[in-house]
Amino acid sequence: MKEKNYNLELIRMISFIFVIVIHVSNYYCRAYGDITIGEYSFSLLLNLLARISVPCFFMITGALLLGRQESLHKHAKRIFRFLIVLLVWSVIYMIWNAVYMEDPYQIKDLLYKPVEQHLWYLYAMIPIYLVLPFFQVMCKGMNLRMERAFLAVITAAVLFNYISTFLDEKMYYSVPLVGDRIYSYYVFIGYYIYKYRKHVMKGKMIPAGIFVVCMALNYGLTYAATLQDGEHYERLLEYGNPLLALAAAMAFLMLVRLKKSEFNPSEQAKKWIDRFCGCSFGIYLIHIMFLDVYKRNIKPETVSAWIMIPVVSVGLVLLSFGCVWLIRKTKTGRKIM
Secondary structure, eight states: OOOOOHHHHHHHHHHHHHHHHHHHHHHHHTTBTTBOHHHHHHHHHHHHHHTTHHHHHHHHHHHHHTTSOOOHHHHHHHHHHHHHHHHHHHHHHHHHHHHTSOOOOOGGGGGTSOSSGGGHHHHHHHHHHHHHHHHHHHHHHOOHHHHHHHHHHHHHHHHHHHHHHHTTOOOSSOOTTTTTOSHHHHHHHHHHHHHTTTTSSOSSHHHHHHHHHHHHHHHHHHHHHHHHHTSOOOGGGSTTOHHHHHHHHHHHHHHHTOOTTTOOOOHHHHHHHHHHHHHHHHHHHHHHHHHHHHHHHOOTTTSOHHHHHHHHHHHHHHHHHHHHHHHTTSHHHHHHO
């Protein structure tokens, strides 16, 4: 059996923590005008840095699943599990929102939009899993030259799609397997970077420099647009933003290329990483409930964002981990998270 790559597990662990930071800091970013400018600046910085997490999740999928072939039975099981998880958690949040949040949801909308906003990830992954067998065959049959050509084509498509949104235009056509969403693009990027990690942009200075420049530009543009609009500007925080995509790719490259001298967890540390990563999907699914309770009882301006974003983020991670760890001790629990 192939040894587990703990660099990928490290990225997974950082990413699911960062997703929680996004949701907590969003609460404060959207309170622009009610909190101080210093608190907003801090919230935006954490929110932007944490946004590399979602692209990294898709990149991990590409790194682990592309470049190899699996039986159709295994693909079908994976898709079926995701459908079960989507159905179960949609029902859970339907009840939660109706009873606790007093925000009823029409069940007929289930096919078109998620019950709770963060469940969009399941809606994004199911189509990717549907085309995954074709992606795997395609990647298996491509040489480096073809991979680079394909990467160039889909990068151009993603750039054009994103720019067209600012012109209030929508493409009549779309590139197969890419469409108007960027998520399958991240899957291929993850595969490409992981496969050629020893050869892509050797050294640390160039990837680190690109990451810092992209983040600084995105922060500056978002901050300026917020000041101009008088409310939190979110367009540049979308995952289709080329600056965010490039920053995420550089972060993924730097972390996946860490040497054993830089990251070599002990056997005990590996057990804890495995435990956390095994619960990461469940943590993602359940943490919004605890965040809803916080948001209903504490307004953003009540306590400083400098204190509450780190404290609430850590609290949600620990509380969600504890709940998921207990739930996953049951057979049913392991099937739904």
